[in-house]
Amino acid sequence: MLDFTLEDLSAEDVERLRLIYRPLTESVRELIDATIRTAADAETVAAAKAQIDAATAALRSEQLDGPFGVRFTAHGDRMPWGNAVIGLRNPIAPPLQVRHEDDGRVSAEFTLGAAYEGPPGHVHGGVAAMILDHVLGESASPAHSPRLTGTISMRYLRPTPLGALHVEAAIVRTEGVKTYAAGFISDAEGPTVQAEGVFIRPKWARD
Structure with a gap:
């Protein structure tokens, strides 16, 4: 069991947690890919399942009550480590490392493998929508x-291939509590999916 709580963490505590949990998440991410693509025989699969079940039982010996949520450090920095797009502790997250550029754009380079497939060899449209919604x-x-998110609309220009991809987005305009943003996902050949969305400041965050 951890010898400190997950609230008001110091920078040192956050780094300790990264060192504990990031390697685990990366291993489970590899396990997901291996599970999809394995061609092992029945005996090997059965043995692997037993090991996975044992590991799952060990990890469930101490658990949070519910999802991870968004934790905050002592300095007010967010820790959305369970997030499905950027979560350090979520093995279904690619994960994206989002950059905030000086000109106001946000962007990320990322890779999607077998776990994100829709059409053969290509990214599931819902996964593309999830990533664009987040960015x-x-x-x-x-x-x-x-x-x-208030509303978001997608325009699929062509199938997005699995592999190395780029995403970016920027604000178009702001009107009161509504902010309009647009962005796209691209591969080496150019954009594959475009999106436009309206994002609303919730009542609890208004002055």
Whole structure:
């Protein structure tokens, strides 16, 4: 069991948690890919399942009550480690490392493998929508002033191949509590999916 709580963490505590949990998440991410693509025989699969079940039981010996949520450090920094797009502790997250550029854009380079497949060899459209929803939301949300998705529309230009990809988004305009943002996912050949969205400052975050 951890010898400290998950609230008001110091920088040292956050780094300790990274060193504990990031390698585990990376291993489970590899396990997901291996599970999809394995061609092992029945005996090997049965043995692997027994090991996985034992590991799962060990990890469940001490658990949080419910999802991870968004934790905060002692300095007010967010820790969305359970997030499905950027979560350090979520093995289904690619994960994206989102950059905030000086010109206001946000962007990320990322790789999607077998776990994200829709059409053969290509990214599931819902996964592309999830990633764009997150990145447009990041672009629309200043620090400590969240904007939540009101509406989002997608335009699929062509199938997005699995592999190395780029995403970026930026604010188009702001009108009161509504912020309009647009962005795209691209591969080496150019954009594959475009998105536009309206993001709303929730009542609890308004002055």
